[in-house]
Structure formats: structure tokens, C-alpha cells
Amino acid sequence: MAATGACLLPPGVSPAPRLRGxxxxxxxxxxxxxxxxxxxxxxxVSKQQAPSALTGTTIPRTRPxxxxxxxxxxxxxxxxWSAPFMEDVELESGPDRVKRFFDHAKDLARPDGGPxxxxxxxxxxxxxxxxxxxxxxxxIDDTGAGLTSHHKKLGKIFDIWCLHIPVMDRTSxxxxxxxxxxxxxxxNYRSPNRPIYLVGESLGGCLxxxxxxxxxxIDLLLILxxxxxxxxxxxxxxxxxxxxxxxxxxxxxxxxxxxxxxGDPSRKFKASTEEGLAPQRTVEELSKDLLTMSSHVSVLxxxxxxxxxxxxxxxxxxxxxxxxxRIHDVNAQTLLLTSAKDWLLPSxxxxxxxxxxxxxxxxxxxxxxxxxLFLEDDFDLVTIIKRVGFYRRGKCLDYVSDYLPPTPAExxxxxxxxxxxxxxxxxxxxxxxxxxxxxxGLDGIPSEGPxxxxxxxxxxxxxxxxxxxxxxxxRNILLRGIAHPMxxxxxxxxxxxxxxxxDNYRIMGAVPVxxxxxxxxxxxxxxxxxxxxxxxxxxxxxxxxxxLIWPEQSEFVRMAIKFGAKIVPFGTVGExxxxxxxxxxxxxxxxxxxxxxxxxxxxxxxxxxSNATGEVANQDVHLPWIRPKVPGRFYFCFGKPIETAxxxxxxxxxxxxxxxxxxxxxxxxxxxxxxxxxxxxxPYRSIFSRLMYQATHNxxxxxxxxxxx
Numbered sequence: 001m002a003a004t005g006a007c008l009l010p011p012g013v014s015p016a017p018r019l020r021g022x023x024x025x026x027x028x029x030x031x032x033x034x035x036x037x038x039x040x041x042x043x044x045v046s047k048q049q050a051p052s053a054l055t056g057t058t059i060p061r062t063r064p065x066x067x068x069x070x071x072x073x074x075x076x077x078x079x080x081w082s083a084p085f086m087e088d089v090e091l092e093s094g095p096d097r098v099k100r101f102f103d104h105a106k107d108l109a110r111p112d113g114g115p116x117x118x119x120x121x122x123x124x125x126x127x128x129x130x131x132x133x134x135x136x137x138x139x140i141d142d143t144g145a146g147l148t149s150h151h152k153k154l155g156k157i158f159d160i161w162c163l164h165i166p167v168m169d170r171t172s173x174x175x176x177x178x179x180x181x182x183x184x185x186x187x188n189y190r191s192p193n194r195p196i197y198l199v200g201e202s203l204g205g206c207l208x209x210x211x212x213x214x215x216x217x218i219d220l221l222l223i224l225x226x227x228x229x230x231x232x233x234x235x236x237x238x239x240x241x242x243x244x245x246x247x248x249x250x251x252x253x254x255x256x257x258x259x260x261x262x263g264d265p266s267r268k269f270k271a272s273t274e275e276g277l278a279p280q281r282t283v284e285e286l287s288k289d290l291l292t293m294s295s296h297v298s299v300l301x302x303x304x305x306x307x308x309x310x311x312x313x314x315x316x317x318x319x320x321x322x323x324x325x326r327i328h329d330v331n332a333q334t335l336l337l338t339s340a341k342d343w344l345l346p347s348x349x350x351x352x353x354x355x356x357x358x359x360x361x362x363x364x365x366x367x368x369x370x371x372x373l374f375l376e377d378d379f380d381l382v383t384i385i386k387r388v389g390f391y392r393r394g395k396c397l398d399y400v401s402d403y404l405p406p407t408p409a410e411x412x413x414x415x416x417x418x419x420x421x422x423x424x425x426x427x428x429x430x431x432x433x434x435x436x437x438x439x440x441g442l443d444g445i446p447s448e449g450p451x452x453x454x455x456x457x458x459x460x461x462x463x464x465x466x467x468x469x470x471x472x473x474x475r476n477i478l479l480r481g482i483a484h485p486m487x488x489x490x491x492x493x494x495x496x497x498x499x500x501x502x503d504n505y506r507i508m509g510a511v512p513v514x515x516x517x518x519x520x521x522x523x524x525x526x527x528x529x530x531x532x533x534x535x536x537x538x539x540x541x542x543x544x545x546x547x548l549i550w551p552e553q554s555e556f557v558r559m560a561i562k563f564g565a566k567i568v569p570f571g572t573v574g575e576x577x578x579x580x581x582x583x584x585x586x587x588x589x590x591x592x593x594x595x596x597x598x599x600x601x602x603x604x605x606x607x608x609x610s611n612a613t614g615e616v617a618n619q620d621v622h623l624p625w626i627r628p629k630v631p632g633r634f635y636f637c638f639g640k641p642i643e644t645a646x647x648x649x650x651x652x653x654x655x656x657x658x659x660x661x662x663x664x665x666x667x668x669x670x671x672x673x674x675x676x677x678x679x680x681x682x683p684y685r686s687i688f689s690r691l692m693y694q695a696t697h698n699x700x701x702x703x704x705x706x707x708x709x
């Protein structure tokens with residue numbers, strides 16, 4: 001990319017015109033050659049037109065032709081892409097992140113006598129036109145280089161500006177708040193429908209909260225990494241008098257700070273052990289990292305000379321007091337990121353306090369991370385944003401157009417975290433070809449969308465993991481599930497499972513159940529997973545195994561016909577080989593304690609099908625008690641796709657729509673009857689027989705045989 005010049009800008013000037021290809025950036029660098037030469041690394045913009053940020057990359061399949069001679073077409077599972085993945089961006093390891101940070105900070109720390117200003121990194125030049133604005137507010141280093149390792153990946157979905165405060169600048173906390181405030185007001189006026197993200201780290205977290213409190217009517221989203229709002233409880237304050245008396249030549253503060261930036265050595269030792277490295281090699285790696293960190297002392301001294309460090313620590317006092325006094329005025333959506341091993345601030349306790357104090361907050365905890373979260377190994381800010389569902393381009397979140405598919409690396413982590421469940425369940429997937437033959441595998445699944453998969457929801461939705469990962473692994477198809485709103489909404493604290501429990505659902509494309517979302521998914525030619533029985537079917541009572549609890553009237557047929565979607569009915573069996581319900585909803589409602597808990601949980605989780613009649617209308621949230629069994633096996637059978645293209649006239653005939661609905665229901669029941677009969681002849685139905693097969697065939701990845709088709 002050809003750089004047009006430096007883009008460090010004074011507080012009253014927006015970098016937006018430079019990002020839109022105007023020539024003023026080049027002119028400014030000509031007028032200030034010193035500024036341009038000091039920022040040659042990563043602080044320039046490209047004059048090339050940015051392509052779409054969401055460019056899919058196809059993961060090569062090892063089986064381009066189906067087992068049964070059917071050649072797969074390219075998947076169009078998401079908005080016509082050739083693959084359901086975002087482009088992968090590899091992030092550096094922890095030590096490399098620290099080195100990269102200091103390399104950039106060294107360039108940025110050169111004194112120029114200017115005021116605080118914004119810059120847009122060169123790596124962030126490939127975003128899409130409608131990307132929201134992200135303002136990075138740094139910690140006490142104030143260089144603006146804290147997100148350096150994340151720039152390339154963030155730059156694909158955000159318009160990134162980083163705040164840089166020169167080393168010798170003494171702008172007060174309140175004046176910094178006013179400066180940021182002027183920027184967000186200007187950008188909000190320029191693009192009133194575009195949200196503005198404030199990513200604040202430590203001191204920057206205080207700045208973000210203060211700005212949000214003063215501007216409740218501007219659409220802000222806050223991401224706060226170990227915010228310094230708990231500075232009054234920090235042990236650092238006790239060191240201030242000692243720091244003031246310490247001679248410049250005997251500064252011990254820098255090794256102290258570097259030790260926190262290096263991360264937890266025990267974490268690296270544990271990771272090396274898991275990778276199978278010899279103890280001697282592990283010690284060599286740790287020693288190398290220690291020597292590398294010691295080489296950064298001089299750079300840190302340039303960034304934070306004694307007078308500047310004292311100024312920043314004093315600023316933290318006022319910043320903490322100011323932001324805490326206005327915390328109840330904050331109306332912005334907030335994502336709190338807290339570290340358990342933050343020895344500078346009590347971040348986890350503070351995160352819990354802020355989560356209770358803020359109206360619209362989400363929290364994610366990182367047990368093995370220290371204060372400098374963005375420099376930690378394996379910490380990926382974009383992945384966290386996706387998992388929380390914290391990305392949007394407009395005033396309101398659109399679960400279809402704002403969705404960011406996983407990268408191949410993100411999907412691998414999801415798959416590996418659930419691999420044990422696939423191993424235990426040993427899923428068998430069958431599909432039906434156009435000639436009616438049932439075959440093993442997913443050769444009978446349509447490649448081109450829109451496709452609507454309609455089936456039976458097993459107990460607790462246990463079938464979801466092997467179903468979704470099976471489609472991704474075998475056919476490179478991303479299933480967009482229609483899900484209960486409890487997966488997406490923020491509830492009263494302590495009323496549901498841990499918030500991160502549903503993160504995998506969100507990153508894999510689940511959307512809240514609604515006619516609007518189904519309309520958008522089908523119109524974008526997606527592959528959509530729908531369970532008409534919903535939560536009532538997944539939380540069924542004793543003796544209701546494999547009973548379809550569907551609405552009396554069709555809810556999806558007319559929508560499928562409108563878009564000419566193929567409907568694939570499917571059945572799943574296997575739950576009765578894993579557990580048996582012995583304390584169900586009816587039992588729990590007889591006990592006052594459980595009845596009150598269910599009523600409160602249901603009220604907090606959001607009502608669905610409030611206008612429905614019959615048993616399916618009972619969507620109360622509860623948790624049936626299950627007696628586990630020796631694991632058996634899961635079986636899936638996908639029926640022959642039902643074509644709806646060319647049947648638009650049936651939209652006007654409710655009776656014909658209902659006939660099609662009953663046909664689909666009958667097909668699902670037939671699939672389950674078929675599977676329950678055939679599994680009786682499966683020699684590998686038991687987990688013990690499957691383990692024996694894997695041991696004797698020396699391949700855990702090889703498909704384990706099943707019954708004859």
C-alpha cells in the first residue's frame with residue numbers, strides 16, 4: 001500500500017477526510033516532515049479504495065466429490081458467499097505482541113510539542129464502507145499503541161482512530177473528556193445512524209465512562225478492559241510517596257510495570273507442557289522472553305519518564321473519582337473485560353461492581369490474564385465481540401446483516417471445545433438423495449439456499465453440537481439457528497447460567513425467534529435451522545421422548561413458499577440412550593420454591609408464542625432433572641428436500657399450506673421411526689463398542705460403521 005502521509009491529527013480535526021481519499025493528509029505531512037518521518041511504522045493511511053471487510057475464504061475439503069458420486073456446488077450459506085467464513089487474520093503470540101507494542105510506542109513517543117490527537121493505523125485500511133467508528137482510549141502509556149496487534153483484524157470491521165497523548169503533554173482529565181466529547185459529537189453529526197465504539201483500557205476506561213455519562217443521547221458502545229475506576233482500592237497508591245522520593249537514576253518502577261506486561265510465567269509454562277516441549281526447552285523460552293522484556297526498559301522510560309508517570313498516577317485519582325460519581329448516568333451498552341491476575345487493580349471485583357451498577361452491561365472474565373489484556377497471548381478482541389454479539393452497524397442490531405461469521409480459526413476453537421461431545425455421541429448422519437435412496441453422509445443436502453431444516457428438538461437440545469459441526473465439517477455449510485431470546489438478552493443478575501454459556505451459539509449464527517428474522521434469513525439465501533416445538537419440546541416431560549409438540553397451525557410454510565426455499569424435514573434420536581427425565585416441570589410446579597423460581601426465570605427470559613394455543617404455548621423456562629445412562633449414540637436422518645419454488649399460488653390457500661405443514665410433520669415422524677428401528681441393529685450403538693473399534697483401527701477420526709442401509 002502506498003502511504004499518503006502521516007495521520008496524527010490535532011483534537012479538532014477528524015481523520016475521516018483522509019480515510020475518504022482526500023489529499024489533505026499528504027499536504028499536512030509536507031508541512032511537518034518531522035511528524036511524518038516519526039510515524040512511518042503503522043500510522044499512515046492508504047489511498048486505495050477499501051474492499052468489503054467481509055471477504056469469505058473457502059477451506060479446502062478433502063472430499064470435493066460426494067461419496068455417492070455427487071459433486072458439491074459452492075455453498076451459498078450466507079448472503080451468497082462462496083464460504084461461511086470470514087478471512088482469517090493470524091495474531092501474534094504474547095511476547096511478539098509486547099515487542100510490537102514497544103516498536104510502535106517508540107516511534108510515537110518522540111516529543112513533538114503538539115497537543116493530544118487522533119491517528120488511524122495503516123493496517124486498518126481494508127474496512128467496509130459502513131463500518132462503525134471505534135475510538136481507542138489508551139491506558140497511562142498514552143501512546144495509543146495498545147491495540148497494535150489487533151489493528152489488522154479490527155480494521156476489517158471498524159473505522160479505527162487511536163488517541164495519542166504526547167509524553168510531555170499535561171492536559172487534564174476533564175479536558176481530555178471534553179476533547180473526546182467534541183470528536184463524538186462531530187462524528188455523530190456527520191453520521192447520525194452510525195454507532196461509535198469507545199474502547200478504553202485502564203485510564204481509558206475512565207475516559208469512556210465519563211464521556212458516555214455526559215452524552216447519554218449519543219449512540220455509544222463501550223468496551224472497557226480492566227477500567228481504573230477502582231484506583232482508590234489499588235495498592236499502587238501506597239507507592240506514590242516512595243516514587244516521588246526515588247532518584248531518577250534508581251527507578252525500579254519500569255521493571256515492575258514490565259513484569260505485568262510480560263504476563264503470567266506459569267501460564268506459558270503450562271502451555272509449553274501441554275504442547276509437549278521438554279522442560280529444558282521451556283526454561284530456554286522463558287529466559288528468552290525475560291531478556292526480551294528487559295530490553296524494553298529504555299523505551300518504557302521514554303514513554304513514562306518520572307514526571308510523566310507521577311502526573312498520570314495523580315490523574316488516575318481524579319479520573320476514578322470523576323467517572324464513579326457519574327456512573328449512574330451511563331446509558332451506553334457496555335462490555336466489561338476483567339482479568340483475574342491483575343496485580344495493579346482489583347479488576348474482577350470492580351467488574352462485578354460495574355456490571356451491577358450499569359444498566360446495559362455484559363461481562364467476560366479472563367482467569368489467566370493480567371492487567372494489560374490486549375497484550376495477552378490468545379486474547380482476540382474481535383472474537384470476543386462476536387461471541388458476545390456486540391457488533392452492529394446501525395442504530396439497532398440486525399441479527400442477519402450485522403452478523404460476522406467465524407473465521408476458520410474461530411470455528412476450530414468452537415469445534416475443539418465441543419469435540420469431546422462428538423466423541424461421546426458418535427453421531428450417524430443420513431440423508432435422502434433425489435431418487436429416494438437413504439445414504440450415509442450429507443450428500444442429499446442442497447448446496448444452494450435458501451434451505452429450511454425443520455425437525456425434532458431433543459432433550460436440552462443435545463443434538464445441536466453434532467448437527468452444526470457436522471454440516472460445517474462435511475459440507476462447509478453454516479446453519480443459522482432460530483433460537484429462544486434468552487440466548488441474546490441481558491437478564492437480571494444471577495437468574496440464568498453464566499453469560500458466556502451461550503457465546504458459541506452467537507458466534508455460530510443463531511438468531512432470536514421472530515418472523516422478521518426468518519424473513520431476512522430466507523431472503524439472504526441462508527441455511528436455516530428451525531424447531532417448531534421450541535423450548536417446550538426440548539424441555540419435555542417424563543414419557544414424552546420423540547413426541548412432536550408442534551403448533552396446531554403452520555408458522556413457517558408460507559414464508560418458505562414466498563422465497564421458494566427448499567424444506568428439509570429431519571428426525572433425531574438418541575436422547576433415551578443418554579439420560580432419563582425423573583423430575584420434570586409438572587413435579588417442580590408442585591413445590592412452591594421451584595414454582596416461584598420457574599415463574600421468575602420465565603419472566604426474565606422473555607415470552608415467546610404468547611398468542612399460541614395448545615401445549616406448545618407453555619414455554620416456561622426450567623431445568624428438568626435427568627438420570628444419566630451409559631452413553632449410546634445419536635442418529636440423524638434428513639428426508640428428501642421438499643421444493644416450494646413455483647408454489648406461490650398456495651400462499652393464498654391456507655388449506656394447502658396446512659396440508660404441506662402436516663406433510664412435513666409426518667416426514668419428521670417417519671424419520672424418527674426409521675432411526676429407532678434401524679439403530680437396534682447397529683453393532684456400535686454402545687460407547688464401549690465404539691471405543692474398541694477406535695482402539696483396534698488406530699484412528700479416532702475414521703468414521704465408525706453403523707447399521708446397514
